[in-house]
Amino acid sequence: MSNFLSEVKDITRIERTAMHSHIQGLGLDDFLEPRNVSQGMVGQKSARKAAGLIVRLIKQGKIAGRGILIAGQPGTGKTALAMAMSHELGEQTPFTSISGSELFSLEMSKTEAMTQAIRKSIGVRVKEMAEVLEGEVVEIRIERPESLEGVRKGKITLKTTDMDSMYEIGNKMMDQLSELGISSGDVISIQKAGGKVTKLGRSYSRSKDYDINTSNINFVECPSGELQKTKEVVHMISIHDMDVINSYSRGFEKLFLGNTGEIKQEIREKINEQVLLWREEGKADIIPGVLFIDETHMLDIETFSYLNRALEDDLSPILIMASNRGITRIRGTNYKSPHGIPIDLLDRLLIIATKPYEYEDIKHILKIRAEEEDVEIDEEALEMLTNIGVETSLRYAIQLIITSDLVSKKRKGTKVKLNDVRRVYTLFVDVKRSSQFLKEYQKQFMFFENNETEEKEKKEKEDENSILIEDLN
Numbered sequence: 001m002s003n004f005l006s007e008v009k010d011i012t013r014i015e016r017t018a019m020h021s022h023i024q025g026l027g028l029d030d031f032l033e034p035r036n037v038s039q040g041m042v043g044q045k046s047a048r049k050a051a052g053l054i055v056r057l058i059k060q061g062k063i064a065g066r067g068i069l070i071a072g073q074p075g076t077g078k079t080a081l082a083m084a085m086s087h088e089l090g091e092q093t094p095f096t097s098i099s100g101s102e103l104f105s106l107e108m109s110k111t112e113a114m115t116q117a118i119r120k121s122i123g124v125r126v127k128e129m130a131e132v133l134e135g136e137v138v139e140i141r142i143e144r145p146e147s148l149e150g151v152r153k154g155k156i157t158l159k160t161t162d163m164d165s166m167y168e169i170g171n172k173m174m175d176q177l178s179e180l181g182i183s184s185g186d187v188i189s190i191q192k193a194g195g196k197v198t199k200l201g202r203s204y205s206r207s208k209d210y211d212i213n214t215s216n217i218n219f220v221e222c223p224s225g226e227l228q229k230t231k232e233v234v235h236m237i238s239i240h241d242m243d244v245i246n247s248y249s250r251g252f253e254k255l256f257l258g259n260t261g262e263i264k265q266e267i268r269e270k271i272n273e274q275v276l277l278w279r280e281e282g283k284a285d286i287i288p289g290v291l292f293i294d295e296t297h298m299l300d301i302e303t304f305s306y307l308n309r310a311l312e313d314d315l316s317p318i319l320i321m322a323s324n325r326g327i328t329r330i331r332g333t334n335y336k337s338p339h340g341i342p343i344d345l346l347d348r349l350l351i352i353a354t355k356p357y358e359y360e361d362i363k364h365i366l367k368i369r370a371e372e373e374d375v376e377i378d379e380e381a382l383e384m385l386t387n388i389g390v391e392t393s394l395r396y397a398i399q400l401i402i403t404s405d406l407v408s409k410k411r412k413g414t415k416v417k418l419n420d421v422r423r424v425y426t427l428f429v430d431v432k433r434s435s436q437f438l439k440e441y442q443k444q445f446m447f448f449e450n451n452e453t454e455e456k457e458k459k460e461k462e463d464e465n466s467i468l469i470e471d472l473n
């Protein structure tokens with residue numbers, strides 16, 4: 001059962017990133033000025049610039065114990081902005097992303113789930129000397145077995161500017177290489193113990209294959225000297241992973257399975273002590289990463305005060321939250337406050353506002369999404385989709401891309417045309433039309449309730465939203 005639950009959670013996570021798979025960064029230049037369209041990001045310039053500044057402060061370690069709130073109407077790119085920040089921070093800064101609703105899982109208490117998320121966002125960087133093979137990949141050759149029972153055989157040739165050598169590689173190594181997308185021309189490093197592969201970049205000798213100005217490929221020199229060397233290698237592990245490994249005799253397996261259960265307070269205290277000691281002895285660095293909590297309106301007063309306290313801790317990550325709510329009730333209380341966040345926590349937050357998109361921005365985002373989803377689309381159809389996006393919502397318009405493509409494929413078309421978009425627009429209703437429909441046919445649905453209090457609540461909600469819009473402009 002618990003396995004099944006964690007699977008379900010993973011799926012929501014994949015979906016959340018897939019929606020934003022076109023985003024590779026904030027698209028800023030060296031002075032943190034946003035380029036109009038870059039790294040998959042379009043418009044929303046002041047928010048991107050602010051986010052860039054935060055990323056810089058985080059990298060310089062100047063913003064611990066603080067929080068950021070990204071606030072704006074639905075579909076204005078709040079989650080996208082957070083994903084872009086995570087790309088900018090790179091692999092060396094832990095970034096944990098959860099959604100407010102995930103905290104209410106059946107497996108553990110809210111505070112336990114929150115503590116785990118916080119501890120996943122704090123990294124410990126340990127340095128040690130290790131034997132590595134480091135060189136530019138000349139060739140990877142994998143022989144597929146002829147029968148199903150046969151074993152794959154593989155060889156990799158690496159070179160430095162002074163020598164080259166061929167090595168046999170096993171199954172695990174082959175999988176790693178293909179997962180990392182390693183091909184000839186990449187400069188890689190392989191740890192002899194454990195066989196962990198790291199991609200250092202692409203060799204300069206291949207730079208003419210790319211337009212250096214537009215691609216964000218990291219070019220490096222082909223290494224010189226011996227292929228095998230002793231090097232300082234850096235391991236990064238989160239303190240949550242340390243908690244888990246030290247909680248069970250087969251902690252590593254637990255980590256891979258993802259069902260870690262609740263962790264004892266004594267273990268956490270011990271790990272904290274250990275990590276702080278390592279830091280003192282210069283054996284490790286503590287890297288405060290980012291905990292991103294999306295859809296914060298799902299958090300309640302208990303979780304908020306827990307977060308508030310956690311931010312004051314010695315070991316605390318940078319908190320980034322996103323909310324599309326205006327002045328609204330704080331869950332678990334009768335009090336209202338901006339974004340439904342208690343004032344004392346709000347006071348610690350820097351707020352980044354996102355604004356609704358204009359026609360041209362929406363058009364550009366849709367175009368990028370169509371490319372990302374491998375859908376060819378006619379100019380006329382794109383304009384129609386854009387108009388739909390302006391009238392309804394950006395998200396609804398994005399959903400229509402793949403569905404229009406299906407309709408187009410069904411008529412054996414190669415490109416999405418105006419009529420395909422029209423067709424799906426009539427097949428799938430947007431929220432506005434859906435509620436219109438409900439109003440007309442309400443009596444035929446289940447759980448229909450429409451008395452005065454509902455009307456009043458709706459009115460209140462509209463007021464809230466208008467406050468949000470006023471706030472942000």
Ligand SMILES: Nc1ncnc2c1ncn2[C@@H]1O[C@H](COP(=O)(O)OP(=O)(O)OP(=O)(O)O)[C@@H](O)[C@H]1O
Pocket residue numbers: 019020021023040041042043044072073074075076077078079080081322323324365394395398
């Ligand atoms: N500036 C942008 N550049 C490129 N793509 C964007 C931009 N803003 C939003 N998108 C894309 O538009 C879609 C909707 O944006 P997103 O999910 O980030 O909105 P949101 O503000 O988080 O909305 P909600 O309040 O409903 O959570 C996503 O697919 C996102 O990747």
Ligand SMILES: [Mg+2]
Pocket residue numbers: 078079080294295322
């Ligand atoms: Mg969002």
